Amino acid sequence: MYLKKSKSVGASSPLNGIGKQDWDSRRKRKVAEISQALSVTPVDVAALRRMAISEGGLLTDEIRRKVWPKLLNVHTDNLPEKPGEDLRENHKDYHQVLLDVRRSLRRFPPGMPDEQREGLQEELIDIILHVLDRNPQLHYYQGYHDIVVTFLLVVGERLATALVEKLSTHHLRDFMDPTMDNTKHILNYLMPIIERVNPDVHDFMQQAEVGTIFALSWLITWFGHVLSDFRHVVRLYDFFLACHPLMPIYFAAVIVLHREEEVLECECDMASVHHLLSQIPQDLPYETLISRAGDLFVQFPPSELAREAAQQYSQQTAASTFKDFELASAQQRPDTVLRRRRKEQAALAAQSQSHAQAMVVARPRAKRFVRLAVMGLTVALGAAALAVVNTALEWAPKLDLQLFP
Amino acid sequence: MESSLELTTSLSGTSLPPLRSRIFKIIVIGDSGVGKTCLTYRFCAGKFPDKTEATIGVDFREKVIDIDGEKIKVQLWDTAGQERFRKSMVQHYYRNVHAVVFVYDVTNGASFRSLPAWIEECRQHSLGQEVPRILVGNKCDLRDAVQVGTDVAQKFADSHSMPLFETSAKNPNDNDHVEAIFMTVAHKLKSQKPLVLSQPPGADSTVPVRKREEEEERGPWGCSC
Numbered sequence: 001m002y003l004k005k006s007k008s009v010g011a012s013s014p015l016n017g018i019g020k021q022d023w024d025s026r027r028k029r030k031v032a033e034i035s036q037a038l039s040v041t042p043v044d045v046a047a048l049r050r051m052a053i054s055e056g057g058l059l060t061d062e063i064r065r066k067v068w069p070k071l072l073n074v075h076t077d078n079l080p081e082k083p084g085e086d087l088r089e090n091h092k093d094y095h096q097v098l099l100d101v102r103r104s105l106r107r108f109p110p111g112m113p114d115e116q117r118e119g120l121q122e123e124l125i126d127i128i129l130h131v132l133d134r135n136p137q138l139h140y141y142q143g144y145h146d147i148v149v150t151f152l153l154v155v156g157e158r159l160a161t162a163l164v165e166k167l168s169t170h171h172l173r174d175f176m177d178p179t180m181d182n183t184k185h186i187l188n189y190l191m192p193i194i195e196r197v198n199p200d201v202h203d204f205m206q207q208a209e210v211g212t213i214f215a216l217s218w219l220i221t222w223f224g225h226v227l228s229d230f231r232h233v234v235r236l237y238d239f240f241l242a243c244h245p246l247m248p249i250y251f252a253a254v255i256v257l258h259r260e261e262e263v264l265e266c267e268c269d270m271a272s273v274h275h276l277l278s279q280i281p282q283d284l285p286y287e288t289l290i291s292r293a294g295d296l297f298v299q300f301p302p303s304e305l306a307r308e309a310a311q312q313y314s315q316q317t318a319a320s321t322f323k324d325f326e327l328a329s330a331q332q333r334p335d336t337v338l339r340r341r342r343k344e345q346a347a348l349a350a351q352s353q354s355h356a357q358a359m360v361v362a363r364p365r366a367k368r369f370v371r372l373a374v375m376g377l378t379v380a381l382g383a384a385a386l387a388v389v390n391t392a393l394e395w396a397p398k399l400d401l402q403l404f405p
Numbered sequence: 406m407e408s409s410l411e412l413t414t415s416l417s418g419t420s421l422p423p424l425r426s427r428i429f430k431i432i433v434i435g436d437s438g439v440g441k442t443c444l445t446y447r448f449c450a451g452k453f454p455d456k457t458e459a460t461i462g463v464d465f466r467e468k469v470i471d472i473d474g475e476k477i478k479v480q481l482w483d484t485a486g487q488e489r490f491r492k493s494m495v496q497h498y499y500r501n502v503h504a505v506v507f508v509y510d511v512t513n514g515a516s517f518r519s520l521p522a523w524i525e526e527c528r529q530h531s532l533g534q535e536v537p538r539i540l541v542g543n544k545c546d547l548r549d550a551v552q553v554g555t556d557v558a559q560k561f562a563d564s565h566s567m568p569l570f571e572t573s574a575k576n577p578n579d580n581d582h583v584e585a586i587f588m589t590v591a592h593k594l595k596s597q598k599p600l601v602l603s604q605p606p607g608a609d610s611t612v613p614v615r616k617r618e619e620e621e622e623r624g625p626w627g628c629s630c
Contacts (some may be wrong), residue, residue, distance in 0.1 A: 012510045106456055142461055145459075178489075180493040181489065181493055182492055213497060225458070
């Protein structure tokens with residue numbers, strides 16, 4: 001339903017039918033706008049977020065080196081020192097990190113000489129152990145190295161250490177708990193998003209009992225583990241760095257929805273659907289999907305999905321205090337809840353539809369709708385100063401309740 | 406022997422699988438870095454992968470084999486080795502499993518010492534002795550680095566009523582051996598009675614499959630290493 005609208009956007013959008021000259025001039029303008037945003041005091045972070053989200057993202061690694069620290073509110077004049085040798089022997093995760101980094105050959109540019117790659121792999125190990133050592137509350141997970149390598153390759157060892165440390169205590173915080181329970185909870189947002197856009201795909205996947213593990217590596221590596229073209233990876237990192245920590249799960253939903261026909265044609269069993277979905281196509285229309293993900297975030301903010309789960313929870317337990325609401329949003333499984341509550345949900349769907357219509361009504365042309373959604377997204381995200389961030393789960397509902405009353 | 410193939414998306418809902426085409430679902434578990442991905446890839450693709458990375462979550466591979474004229478789909482679920490994944494992520498994939506392959510690295514004593522924990526993990530998911538289980542010691546091409554002797558491993562396997570295989574997913578001369586390991590499991594499964602049949606799309610896929618015949622032998626079976 002909603003996605004269909006976005007789809008027609010894809011076809012008519014400048015992203016597809018763009019003339020090269022046109023793009024060149026817009027690219028030049030974008031570079032100028034970014035320089036402008038960087039040159040003012042204080043730096044115009046809201047503008048930088050907009051640039052990171054909008055078409056093409058931050059364009060070059062040179063720009064990324066300047067803008068990524070601003071998006072993460074990291075000061076580049078006081079970078080951490082290189083850790084000492086003893087870190088390696090003493091760290092409990094050293095062997096796992098070593099094992100994972102040594103075999104992560106595919107993350108490095110194909111033509112890179114072995115010696116250079118090996119040097120970078122050593123730096124990668126150092127960064128990971130350094131961040132873990134300084135933050136004993138964080139726990140290494142397989143896939144973390146896929147995120148860190150992206151920062152290493154774009155900004156170099158010292159700056160990467162600072163950026164990754166910030167990211168690990170914010171966007172990635174939930175993945176780095178002692179257990180993966182919170183990660184699992186975040187994956188539980190996937191099916192409700194899919195259901196809102198395409199109930200057929202949702203029902204099909206539920207029937208296949210495919211689960212959500214096919215999207216696990218997407219989520220916890222920000223797609224770094226599954227995309228082979230590094231340009232696509234950094235483009236997505238621009239987007240995710242400028243956005244809410246739950247944005248990767250919206251992007252995961254958009255990928256599934258993009259493949260709706262393939263999914264529905266697949267044999268309806270766990271193995272077939274898992275296999276289909278976990279093989280991510282390498283030629284995805286990234287710009288279109290990014291704008292769609294932003295779209296869905298605005299239409300179905302995390303609080304709305306969490307709130308549904310919370311309502312179910314309160315009905316079951318007669319819990320009604322706000323504290324219980326928060327507890328519920330952290331512990332409920334929206335996907336199964338939704339499946340059981342087809343009827344009550346109709347009312348909710350109507351509600352959200354009117355929500356969406358309110359957004360579309362003054363803007364009959366879908367093209368403008370998308371652009372406005374992304375603008376709305378940027379505004380929403382601009383309000384989410386990084387200082388507020390604790391973990392995705394703790395702050396998301398509160399923030400969104402303010403923004404989307 | 407049928408040629409190997411990974412499941413392709415061309416398997417559409419319109420072409421129903423032939424009736425009685427059976428599916429054997431096998432889960433492959435063990436510590437990180439013991440070579441689970443290499444083993445499963447080797448079996449399904451027939452060659453050693455040039456670059457494997459850490460498995461995040463669960464990967465799926467499939468091969469169609471022919472046993473006594475019957476085409477059987479062997480599904481291998483290749484799991485992440487890091488403990489945090491197995492605790493909360495992998496359980497979903499233990500359901501309806503027909504057989505378990507435990508893998509350790511013969512050059513890594515710790516991976517062998519973890520086996521009781523893996524076996525217990527399986528037992529908690531109702532995958533005990535009634536389900537065919539095998540033990541694979543991988544990387545035996547690295548002769549100079551062996552930390553786990555065959556005698557110790559064999560004793561352990563016996564005490565858990567499992568056949569033991571020592572192999573190398575990498576060694577080109579062991580091509581038939583990796584194949585033989587999984588074929589042994591498949592033969593064992595085929596000799597058992599009710600197993601899940603391939604079903605048309607939309608059918609309920611949660612048929613209980615672990616109803617084994619009572620007279621099931623309990624000792625190690627078919628060890629050919």
